[in-house]
Amino acid sequence: MIEFEKIRWKNFLSTGNNFTELALNGHATTLVIGENGSGKSTFLDALTYGLFSKPFRKINKNQIINSVNNKACLVEIEFKIGSKNYLIRRGIKPTVFEIYVDGELINQDSKAKDYQEKLEKQILKLTFKSFTQIILLGSSSFLPFMKLPAAHRREVIEDLLDIQIFSIMNQILKERYSENKTNISDNNQILNLNLEKIDVQRKYIQEVKEINSDKVVDIRKLIETTNQEMSDIDLKVMALQAEVKSLSENIKDRDNLVSERSKLQQIKISIESMIGKIGSDINFFVNNTNCPVCKQDIEEDHRVEILHNRESVKDSKENGLRELNDHLEDLSVKLAA
Template sequence: MLSTGNQWTEIDLNKKSNTVIIGTNGAGKSTMLDALTFVLFNKPFRKINKSQLVNATNEKDCMVELDFTIGSVDWFIRRGIKPNVFEIHRNGQMMNQSSAANDQQKWLEQNVVKMNYKSFTQIVILGSSTFVPFMQLSGSNRREVIEDLLDIKIFSAMNNIIRDKIREKKDKVRTLELKKTSLKEKLEMQQNFMEEVEKRGKERIDSKKEKINSLIVDTEECIASNEWKEDDIQEHIKDQERFVGADKKLKELGNLKGKISNKAST
C-alpha cells in the first residue's frame, strides 16, 4: 500500500494512552491515516483515487487489517485491492458475505463504526492537508457531523418520515382539490341544465296558457254567437207559427166561402 511495499507494517495503538509517530517526509506517516480510513470506509483519507493506494512497484496485493474492540465484542476487518477483499469478523467468526459489498459497508458504518466517512474525517482523523474547519463545511455536512457526534440520527430519520408524510398529504390535498374542482364543474353544469329545463318548461307553460286563454275567448265568443242565433231562430219559429196559423185560417175561410157559394146556388 502506497510506500509500504510488500512488507507488513503493524501499529499497536493500545500500549499507551497516547501514541506519537514521527518520521521524515515520505516515511509513511500519512499512509497510516489512509490505511485506517480505507479499511473502514473503502476510501483514502487524502484526495487521491482509491486505485492510487496500490503500491506502484507491486501493483497488487494491497491489504489492510484492523483489530479493535467495542464493549465486549472483538472486531476484525480485512480489506484489500487487487484482488478486492472485504471481510468483517465478530469475535473470531467471519460474518455472512452473501450480501453485496455496498450493503455490508452500510451495515458496518451504521452498526459498528456508527459514523460515516465525513464525520470520521472531522471527528476522529484530523489531517492538516485535507482537514476542513467545521464552520467551512456545507450545511448538510455539518448536520451529518453533529448527528454522528451526538448520536441523534433518529431525528433526521423522523424528519424524513415527516417530510414524506407531508408530501403524501399534499398529494392527497392536491388530488382532493382536483376532485373538488371537477365536482364543482359538474354541479354547475347540472345547475345550468336544470335552469335551462326550468326556463324551457316555463316558456311552454306560458305558451299553453296563452293558447288556453285564446281558446276560452273563442269559446265565449262562440257561446255568445250561438245565443244570438238561438234568439233569432226563436223569432223565426214564432213567425213560422204565425204564418202556419194564418194559412189554416185562409183554408177555413176558403172552405166557408165554398159552402156559402153552394148555398147561394141552391
C-alpha cells in the same frame, strides 16, 4: 469507544510485499514520528482505507495499489469496542472486504455497499466525514467545523450524539405533509369538477324549463340531490382543511422543539467544558502554592480568595447545568409524546 489495537498493510501505496505493522495498544498514548517520506501519512491513509474504502488524502483508487507489484494490496485493522474484538480486512487484486467479530466472519450475503453500511452504522457508528472531523484531524485537509456546509455539520453532530433518529422522524413528517398536500389538491380538483357539474346541471334545468314545464318536478328533485352532494362535499372539504391545519401546527411545533433541543445541547456541551476548566483551576490552586509563570509563592489569602471565587462560579454553572438537563428531559418527553 473505539480502541485501535493493531494495523498492518502491504502493497499499499509505496510499501512493498511484506507487511508493515503498527501496534497501537502498547501504551495509553502512541506517538508516530518520522522523516518526510517515512510513511506517517501512509499510516493514516491505510487506516481510513481499511475502515471506509477511501484514503485520508485525495488519492485515486488505481493509485492505492503498489505500482511495482500491482497485486495483493491488503490492509488489516484490529480494534475493540466494549467487550467485542473486531478485525477489518480490505484489499485489492484480489478484492477483499471482510469483517470479523470475536474471530467470527460476519455474513457476506449482502452487497459490498450494504456491508460497508453495516460497518459504519452498526459497528463504528461513524461515517468517513464524521471520522475525519472528530477522530482523525489532519493539518493539510482539516476543515473547521463551522466552515462545513450545514448538512455536513448536522451529520457530524448526529453521529457524535447518536441522534440520527430525529432527521429520520423529520423526513417522515415531511413526507406525510407532502402526501396530505397532494390529497388536498386531489380533493380540490374533485370539488371543482363537482362545481362544474352543478353549473352544467343548473344550465340544463333552465333549458328544460324553457322546453317543457312538465319536467319541472323531476328537475327540482335532481337539483335537491345535487345540492345535497355539494353540502356533503363542503363538509368533507372543511374536515380536510381542519386536519391539514392541525398537521401543519404539529409539524411546526415539533420542528421548534427539535431546534430548541439542538441549541440547548450545544449550550450544555459548552457549560460542561467550562465546568471542567474551572475544576482544573481549583485542583491547581488546591495542590500548588507557586505561580506557574513567575514561580513565586502565591499569597495564602489570595489563593483562598481565588479558590472561593472558582468554587462559587463552578456551583453556579453546575446549578445551571442541572436546570438545563431538566429542561432537555422535558423536551425529550414532549418529542416522544
